Amino acid sequence: MACIDADGNLTRTAELILLALRTPAGAEAAAAGTDLPLFRVRAALRELERGGLLTALGDQLFQITARGIRKLEG
């Protein structure tokens, strides 16, 4: 998984995106807030959601989960 490294830690890209989604936001806002290309954010959102670190709120909005917060806090 590109968002988690071999030691189970968040990659820098994943960390940036989770930080950007402490309040609900869409992919475009997360891309603008992290300065990452939109395609990378969309791909990461999918992986982070599959990993339970993010949840989709509908209407293209995502928010960090409790599990995601714990992961961020390390």
Add this chain to the structure above:
Amino acid sequence: MENPLEGLEPQGGIPRIGDPAPNFEAESTFGNIQLADFRGSWVVFFSHPADFTPVCTTEFLAFARRHPDFRKANTELLGLSIDSIFAHLSWVRNIEEKFGCRIPFPVVADIDRRVALRYGMIMPGESKTETARCVFIIDPNAVIRALIYYPMTTGRNVDEILRLVTALQTSDAHMVATPANWQPGDPVIVPPPRTQEAAAERLLENYDCKDWYFCQKKL
């Protein structure tokens, strides 16, 4: 008699200009990606024969150097070959080490040839085990707008690929066509009139016309 092309025909036919670009999900040097992740951007989706080969290395260097110009044109680059992800990673790291150039775009590892076959990137008459030098220009609505095929011996002209994207964007924005060897800033072609009335009126308009069917203008 054995069919030498068996299993290598494009599945569903080669996508052509105006067709929707088939979506896929695949492993890449940037992680798992889908073509749909690029919606809203233009995409230059290109295949190369193999990692650790000299012509492909020069192409990757050329694409990487032009990457900022593609990004300015709302265009993302996406590479593909039927090498493994580990070969890709090793190669892009080698390019950075030997040439001092970081590859700033993802490269799909299509080891099972699923995407290459869908896009008709394998030319069995040339090689059954490698992808040819194919380029698909895909617009923000995921429609294929142009295709280029080069043989294995001949590296692509990345400036021409950027010019092609720019020309397509110019045509879309201004409803015009672009003449041979057009470069940004050059006059563009006003679409020929389709009726007698429009043809007569065309000569009265403020275009640079050689005749009713051949009119250019500056943007």
